[in-house]
């Protein structure tokens with residue numbers, strides 16, 4: 585007899601989306617999360633009054649699963665509202681693609697030509713149908729709010745092994761009729777050797793502060809040449825990201841680079857001396873986004889056998905929406921099976 589109907593391993597967007605649907609449908613679900621809080625790659629820190637997201641995370645009201653939570657308004661969603669193209673390109677524009685490619689490098693954390701066209705289409709659609717923006721208390725406030733109604737989440741409990749219907753962690757072995765692996769892609773391939781290995785892109789986001797106001801109309805810049813791919817005066821978009829009178833800049837690079845290269849790029853992008861800007865945070869995320877190469881289907885199977893599931897952005901497409909979609913797909917299949925078996929049991933008891 586299993587202790588739970590379902591165990592979800594990982595409380596990132598995919599695991600949270602699955603656990604919410606499962607618990608709402610009455611499926612007894614335990615969530616095991618290795619870190620001390622929910623969110624996975626969508627987290628924020630509050631340091632000396634500055635909100636630092638773990639990387640430049642933008643919310644898009646065109647993502648159905650983000651929108652359908654109803655949380656954007658409650659969490660103070662503020663869109664980028666400046667003009668049709670809400671960014672400024674730094675560098676010599678030689679062709680129309682120089683306008684959009686550098687922006688998309690910031691979305692895919694790689695050259696967009698490396699990404700399957702179906703993924704690019706989904707992302708373009710989300711930008712056409714919605715608006716991109718930031719949340720008042722940072723990106724992590726979204727995953728905190730998603731996790732809030734979920735009962736039975738064990739934080740600081742890493743799953744090490746899956747044997748049939750049981751999961752072994754640092755502290756215990758639990759059993760369930762369904763097991764959902766909702767970890768990052770690299771851990772998923774360690775827990776489930778049968779799934780294919782996923783290559784990951786990496787990125788580093790640098791946070792600098794300054795006392796100077798930024799020039800009007802240029803708060804989001806994408807960079808054609810140099811180490812930084814973009815730089816955003818993030819507190820100018822969402823003032824709650826910095827104390828009054830201070831300016832917080834979030835800037836992203838893809839390769840390992842020195843801080844002096846970053847400062848040189850910042851001066852070029854913002855047109856001022858940045859030597860006195862203080863570096864207050866640096867998030868090097870080695871496993872930022874799964875590579876979704878040409879030819880890979882938009883969605884990979886989430887069900888590996890009757891009771892074993894794998895979800896996350898690597899089973900859909902690399903995005904918040906993709907991660908949540910994979911979680912919802914798995915939850916739907918588990919709920920269907922639970923409903924079927926419960927009605928069979930009721931029938932047998934009559």
Ligand SMILES: Cc1cc2nc3c(=O)[nH]c(=O)nc-3n(C[C@H](O)[C@H](O)[C@H](O)COP(=O)(O)OP(=O)(O)OC[C@H]3O[C@@H](n4cnc5c(N)ncnc54)[C@H](O)[C@@H]3O)c2cc1C
Pocket residue numbers: 593594595596597598599616617618619622623624625626638639640641642643741742743744766767768769771787789869871872873895896897898902903904905907
């Ligand atoms: C810098 C950056 C910027 C991004 N910007 C955007 C953006 O603007 N828009 C967008 O749509 N997407 C963006 N993304 C992508 C998006 O954040 C991810 O696609 C999504 O968050 C992935 O969610 P997930 O649940 O699949 O995985 P994860 O977030 O990786 O969650 C996995 C969870 O599993 C836990 N875990 C791992 N191993 C174990 C274990 N053994 N036992 C228990 N728990 C475990 C982890 O601690 C983690 O909480 C960005 C990503 C990065 C890194």
